[in-house]
Amino acid sequence: MERLTRLSLTHPRGTLALLLALTAMFALGIPRVRSEFGYRVLIGDAHPAIQALDGFIEKFGGGFPVQIAWECGSGFPCESVFDDESMRVSREISGKFLSMPGVQGVTAPSNAPLLVPHENGFIVRRFLENGRRPADSAELARLAVADPLWAETIVSSDGRVAVILIQPVDSRDETSASVSQAVFDALAPFEEQGFTFHLSGDPVVNHIVGRDLADSTARLIPFTVLVIGIILLLFCRSFSFAAAALLTMGVALAWTFGMLGWLGWPQDGVLEVLAPLILVVGVCDSMHLVARFASSNRSARTKTREARLMAATREVGPPAVITSLTTAAAFISFVASDLATFVRFGTIASFGVLSCLLLTFTLLPVLLRWVPPNTAREVRIRSSWMAVLERLMGVTERHNAPLLAVAGVGLVLCAVGIQFLRVDQDWTESLGESSRVVTSRKFLEERLGQSGTLELELRLPAGIELADPVTLRHIDELQSFLEALPGLGEATHILDVIGRVNRLLHEDRPEFERASNTVLGNAEILELIGFDDPRLLGAWVSFDQSVVRLSIGALELATSAQGVVLEQIDQYRRANLPPDWEVVPTGRFAVQFAWVRDVQATQMRSFPIALALVFGLVAMFFQSPRLAAVAMVPTLIPIVMSLGAMGWVGLTLDVGRSMIAVVLLGIGVDDSVHILDHFRCKRLAGADAYEAIRDSIYQTGRAVITTSFALSLGFLTLMASAWQSISSFGGFVAIAILGALLASVVVLPALIFAFAPADRVQGPLRLTPSNSGIARRSESPNAGT
Numbered sequence: 001m002e003r004l005t006r007l008s009l010t011h012p013r014g015t016l017a018l019l020l021a022l023t024a025m026f027a028l029g030i031p032r033v034r035s036e037f038g039y040r041v042l043i044g045d046a047h048p049a050i051q052a053l054d055g056f057i058e059k060f061g062g063g064f065p066v067q068i069a070w071e072c073g074s075g076f077p078c079e080s081v082f083d084d085e086s087m088r089v090s091r092e093i094s095g096k097f098l099s100m101p102g103v104q105g106v107t108a109p110s111n112a113p114l115l116v117p118h119e120n121g122f123i124v125r126r127f128l129e130n131g132r133r134p135a136d137s138a139e140l141a142r143l144a145v146a147d148p149l150w151a152e153t154i155v156s157s158d159g160r161v162a163v164i165l166i167q168p169v170d171s172r173d174e175t176s177a178s179v180s181q182a183v184f185d186a187l188a189p190f191e192e193q194g195f196t197f198h199l200s201g202d203p204v205v206n207h208i209v210g211r212d213l214a215d216s217t218a219r220l221i222p223f224t225v226l227v228i229g230i231i232l233l234l235f236c237r238s239f240s241f242a243a244a245a246l247l248t249m250g251v252a253l254a255w256t257f258g259m260l261g262w263l264g265w266p267q268d269g270v271l272e273v274l275a276p277l278i279l280v281v282g283v284c285d286s287m288h289l290v291a292r293f294a295s296s297n298r299s300a301r302t303k304t305r306e307a308r309l310m311a312a313t314r315e316v317g318p319p320a321v322i323t324s325l326t327t328a329a330a331f332i333s334f335v336a337s338d339l340a341t342f343v344r345f346g347t348i349a350s351f352g353v354l355s356c357l358l359l360t361f362t363l364l365p366v367l368l369r370w371v372p373p374n375t376a377r378e379v380r381i382r383s384s385w386m387a388v389l390e391r392l393m394g395v396t397e398r399h400n401a402p403l404l405a406v407a408g409v410g411l412v413l414c415a416v417g418i419q420f421l422r423v424d425q426d427w428t429e430s431l432g433e434s435s436r437v438v439t440s441r442k443f444l445e446e447r448l449g450q451s452g453t454l455e456l457e458l459r460l461p462a463g464i465e466l467a468d469p470v471t472l473r474h475i476d477e478l479q480s481f482l483e484a485l486p487g488l489g490e491a492t493h494i495l496d497v498i499g500r501v502n503r504l505l506h507e508d509r510p511e512f513e514r515a516s517n518t519v520l521g522n523a524e525i526l527e528l529i530g531f532d533d534p535r536l537l538g539a540w541v542s543f544d545q546s547v548v549r550l551s552i553g554a555l556e557l558a559t560s561a562q563g564v565v566l567e568q569i570d571q572y573r574r575a576n577l578p579p580d581w582e583v584v585p586t587g588r589f590a591v592q593f594a595w596v597r598d599v600q601a602t603q604m605r606s607f608p609i610a611l612a613l614v615f616g617l618v619a620m621f622f623q624s625p626r627l628a629a630v631a632m633v634p635t636l637i638p639i640v641m642s643l644g645a646m647g648w649v650g651l652t653l654d655v656g657r658s659m660i661a662v663v664l665l666g667i668g669v670d671d672s673v674h675i676l677d678h679f680r681c682k683r684l685a686g687a688d689a690y691e692a693i694r695d696s697i698y699q700t701g702r703a704v705i706t707t708s709f710a711l712s713l714g715f716l717t718l719m720a721s722a723w724q725s726i727s728s729f730g731g732f733v734a735i736a737i738l739g740a741l742l743a744s745v746v747v748l749p750a751l752i753f754a755f756a757p758a759d760r761v762q763g764p765l766r767l768t769p770s771n772s773g774i775a776r777r778s779e780s781p782n783a784g785t
Contacts, residue, residue, distance in 0.1 A: 001318070001361040002310065002313050002317055004358075004361050004362055005309065005313040005361045005365050008362045008366050009306045009369060012366045012369065015362055015363070016363075016366060019251070019359070019363055022255070023251055025258070026254055026255045026257075026258025026259060026262075027254055027258055028258065029259065029260070029261030029262035031261065032262065032264070033257055033261040033266075033267050034266050035210065035214055035268075036173040036210075036266035036268055037173065037206040037207065037209065037210025037213075038173050038176055038210075039171070039202065039591045039595055040171050040173060041173050041266055042268055042269065042270065042339060042340065042341040043340060043341075043591070043594065043595055043598070044340030044341075045340075047338070047339070047598075049586070050171070050591070052584055052586045053171055053586050053590075053591055054170065056455060056457060056549075056584075056586045057104075057169075057170060059547060059549075060539055060540070060542070060549045061105050061167060061539060062167050062539055062549075062551075063167075063453075063455045063549075063551075063586060064167065064168060064201070064202060064203065064587065065166060065167045065201050066165070066168070066183060066201040066203050067164070067199065067200040067201045067444065068093065068166070068183065068187070068197055068198075068199060069162065069163045069164075069197065069198040069199075069443065069448070070086075070161070070195050070198070071160055071161050072161075073160045076194070076195075077193060080159050080160070081109055081155050081156075081159055081161065081162035082109070082127065082137060082140075082141040082144075082155075086109070086162055087109065087127060087128065087133065089162075089190055090109045090110035090111075090162060091108075091110040091111075093164055093187070093190070094106045094108035094110060094111055094164055094166075096182065097166050097179075097186075100182060101178075102168055102169055102178050103166060103167065103168060103169065103179060104167045104168065106164065106165070107154065107167075108154070108163075108164040109144075109154055109155060109162050110126070110127050110128045111126055111127075111128065112127075112149075112150065112154050113125075113533050113536055114126065114127075114144055114150065115147070115149075115504060116143055116504070117504050117507070121501075121505045121528075122501060122505065124533050124536075125140060127144075141159065145157055145158075145159055149492065149496060149500070152448045152553065153492065153553075156447050156448055160447075161447045163448070166179060171203075176203035176204075176206055177207060180204045180206075180208075181207070183204055198439075198440040199437075199440050200437075200440050200441060200444055200451055201588075202588050205437050208436055208437055209437060209723070210269060213269055213721070213723050213726075214272060216720060216721050216723075217273070217275070217276070219720065220276050220718065220720055221276060221279075223717050223720065224279055224714055224717045225246065225279065227713050228246065228249075228279060228280065228710060229242055231709065231710045231713065232245050232246065232283070232287065232290075232710075235287060235290075235710075238294070241290050241294065241368070244290075244364060244367035245283060245286040245287065245290060246283075247363075247367065248286055248360060248363050248367070249278075249282050249283050252352060252355045252359050253278055255351075255352070255359075256274065256278055256348060256352035257275070259348060259351055260274075260348050263348075268344075269341075270341045270345050271341070271345055271348070273718065273721075273729075274345070274352065276717060276718060277349065278349070278352035278353070278356065280711055280714030281353060281667055281711070282352065282353060282355075282356025282360075284323075284667075284707040284710065285316075285320040285323070285324060285357060285360045286360050286364055287707045287710065288316045288319075288320060288674065288707065289313065289316050289360060289365075290364075291703035291706070292312035292316050292703075305368070305369050306369060309365045309369060317361060318621070318677065319621075319673050319677040320360070322673055323669065323674070324353055324354060324356070324357040325617050326613075326614045326617050326618065326669050326670070327353050327666040327667050327670070328349075328350040328354055328666075329350075329610060329614055329617060330610040330665050330666025330667075331345070331346050331349040332347070332350045332613075333346065333606040333607075333613060333662060334346030334349075334606050335347060336602070336606055336609055337598070337601075337606065338602070339595070339598050339599065339602060342599075342602050385701070385702045386698060389697055389698050389701045392746070393749065396746055396750050396753065397749075397753050400749075400750035400751075401754060403746060403747065403750045404750050404751065404754060407637065407747050410641060411637060413644065413648075414640050414641040414642075414643070414644025414645060414647075414648075417643075417644030417645060417646075417647035418643050418644050418647050419647065420647035420648065420650075421643055421644075421646055421647035421652075422560070423559075423560075423600050423652065423653045424558050424559050424652035424653070424654065425559040425596040425654045425655055426558045426559075426652065426654070427556060427592075428441075429654075429724060430654060430655070430656075430724045430725045432724050445555055449553060450489045450490075450554055450555065451555060452553075452588050453551050453554055453587055453588070453589065454488065454585060454587055454589035454590065455549065455550070455585070455586045455587030455590070456550040456569075456583055456585055456586070457547055457548075457549065457584040457586060458475065458478070458548040458549075458581065458582070459581065459582035459583075459584065460545075460546050460547070461578075461580035466494070466526070466546075467519045467520075467522035467523040469516070469517055469518070469522065472498070472515040472522065473515075474576075474577060474581075475493060475494075475548065475550070477576065478577070479493060482550070482552050485565050485568060485569075486561070486564075487554060487557045488552050488553065489553030489554065490552070490553050491550055491551065491552040492550070493540055493548065493549060493551065494526075494537075494541050494548055495515060497529060497537070498515050498516075498522060498525050498526070499515060500513065501528060501529060502516060502521075502525055505525070526541075526545075551587075554589050559593060559597070562589060562592070562593040563593060563597070566585055566590070566593060569583060569585065570583070596654075599655050600658055603653075603659060603662060606662050607662050607665070610662050610665050611665060614635075614666065615628055615632060618631050618673060621677075622676065622677075622680060624680075627676060630676065630748070631673055633672070633743065633747065633751070634668070634669075634671065634740055634743030634747060635664065635669040635672065635740060635743075637739065637743045637747065638664060638668060638736040638740045638743060639660075639661050639665065639668070641736075642661075642664070642735070642739070643660075643661065646732075655725050656723075656726055656728055656729035657725070657729060657732060659729060660736065664733060667711065667737070668737065668740040670707070671704045671708060671741060671744035671745075672743075675693075675696045675700050675704065675744055675745075676696070676748075678695065678700055679692045679752075682695050682696065688756075689752055693748075693753070693756075697749060704741070704744065708737055708740070709738075709741075712734040712741075715731075715733045715737065716734040717730065718731075718733075719731050719734075
């Protein structure tokens, strides 16, 4: 960094011209950044869960629908879902999507097929025929609420809730975004008339959550800039210094988002935190450089601003490089994930951190050379800080044993608490009770008994006929098993259609609502259905009848409960179905489980990688594994305590909280590296361990404390996020950073006071304005550790 800074200060105009050109190049990439939300962009097109979903939608034209529900009755614009007003809503809304590109099918009370008895067996009827309501609408309504293909899916059993199902052609973000926007546009006129709509289904849910998250992040960025700006202003006591540091970070953000655009990567839900994260993490090196520059005096050796900047760079540069590398290493460990979003996040966050480092030692020095420090004010500020730090060191030295005992007991208790920590994801908790998504899901679960579906593909081996009564019996037994599982509701499949048609063929006698007892009878029923309404048959059976769809209503379950359901289904398959039969879960239920499972696997995989990278980099920097191990202590303490505290209070490790350990590992080591780098230099210069750690705290304490508070407050701004996972992530990281600060300025010196060799220098160290701030009362020739 020293050579880079010297080159920048020697050729300031050329440096600014080059940086301006690079910034312009990156800025051209910013308009290419697009926001995308949903499981496909998070998981990636090549993920098995997405490929299974794509194949399912292609076979059956369903599995990823948008649900639009409204209620009729007293106090609502319609009395019944079958009355004229409700049917008008159904007809006009569904009509907007019937020919819309990107929509594969629309099922609504006004157009859904209803199988009814007829003198020739059965016919398919609808509530709107040739644009008009039939004369026997009341009889059709009675049949609809009892039809297994209608009840609790298109209408509630009491006829007060209606549902429109819109099936996009695929699960791509472009399709979901266009369909979702069309839904909101279509509903707006009816909402003005007093209708209240409840929306569910991933395309529209992703739109709502993504829009709320993007809006809250847009509000977070200026708030974070304001917080960081205030901290810089209080820290530097100079508006010019604060503005220079903020401008440097602004350029780094432009580089980061420009690179994101040039790579063609979307800004998904995880990358929504990128801007505040880079701003908060990147400003720390700037604060260290500004602190050393502002505190430098005007001795003969450093009488010019350029010379003072070079002196500050020589002192701050090496630890700043290693702390930036450790932070980037922690982020880059995410590329080991199977999820596309974490690969993008790890790569672009690492680039952002390194951009901040480069600009801190090129652009910032050029800006600071035109901002001379207020030396008189700086001496007063430094004197105040020295008084505080001297008292802190006095307490730490006198009471190092009790301090270490308290820290040790707390560490052990929290380590025990980790065993109670559960890995889980509750989306109701993550989104918040007031979220429109959550309120809609609760409405659907209360009124229809489900807010989503678990879709199953039952793949039959060659030689097995669907029409065989044995095959249909296996499907019927699987249905009974599924409906008995906690969190699942009624299952719908081809047997419901076969049974309904068989009953109608036998004069609507209830005892015939089942499959035929012969292969020929079932084959004829399937042929009749395919001839009369091929789309109805195609929704449940593949063209060659080798794959059968089962759609099971499901509540919104935590990930642990989803895992239990899927495991029980697999156990049932192994124990009760013929060995060659395959059961493939898909739909939102399975995709959501796969997403959370792989997020948690990412954290379990990335933490040891990050730990090894960070430890290796610190050991190379200090050229001492022992000193690197000491540096890791203040980092690991807050990680263990944070996770242990969550375990004791019963909090789960959700998507947001599972990232805490890796992020803390990357940024938590910074304070101890700055302190121990100065400690090592003092030891090499001949100071004993006691004097060296005191001098290290006195020299670095102000910047370390201020940057830690800046980091903490910066992450605390994430608590204003609309997504509770990001909010809790920001809160826990903010608290843990303060824990890492305490460990660095209290526990680390206490360890040295307690275990360093007894070559200490008696008496406190005092600030004198004639030197670097520390006057030794004696010198020790022992430079050993």
